[in-house]
Amino acid sequence: MASIFTKIVQREIPAEFLYEDEQVFAIKDINPVATHHFLVIPKKEIATANDVSKEDSETIANMYAVATRLAKDHGFADSGYRLVMNCNEHGGQEVFHIHLHVIGGNQLGSMV
Ligand code: 5GP
Numbered sequence: 836m837a838s839i840f841t842k843i844v845q846r847e848i849p850a851e852f853l854y855e856d857e858q859v860f861a862i863k864d865i866n867p868v869a870t871h872h873f874l875v876i877p878k879k880e881i882a883t884a885n886d887v888s889k890e891d892s893e894t895i896a897n898m899y900a901v902a903t904r905l906a907k908d909h910g911f912a913d914s915g916y917r918l919v920m921n922c923n924e925h926g927g928q929e930v931f932h933i934h935l936h937v938i939g940g941n942q943l944g945s946m947v
Pocket of ligand 1: 920
């Protein structure tokens with residue numbers, strides 16, 4: 836069954852798109868935890884960080900490039916931000932299609 840993010844990129848479920856290319860897309864998180872909260876998602880359905888393989892290197896690099904570009908374009912790259920990928924239960928992962936959270940625009944609490 837397609838993940839919720841695949842349904843979003845197939846325009847079966849609405850979302851606010853920020854970016855899209857052949858490999859990745861970015862949307863606004865529906866439940867933002869900071870002033871800016873974006874999700875950068877590969878079109879390939881990779882379930883968790885544990886399932887990333889070497890053949891995904893270009894896609895993963897592209898995800899980081901898109902994330903930093905979005906932070907710059909939205910004016911919070913210099914003030915700072917957090918890039919997070921949750922993995923499995925203890926990591927708090929809810930959607931099993933990897934995604935990079937881009938969180939910024941205000942001071943974030945310490946996480947570790
Ligand atoms: P996770 O906990 O898996 O790392 O993060 C999943 C994220 O996806 C959450 O921050 C949640 O708010 C977001 N999310 C879940 N469903 C939707 C949706 O239908 N649309 C959007 N834009 N974000 C979603």
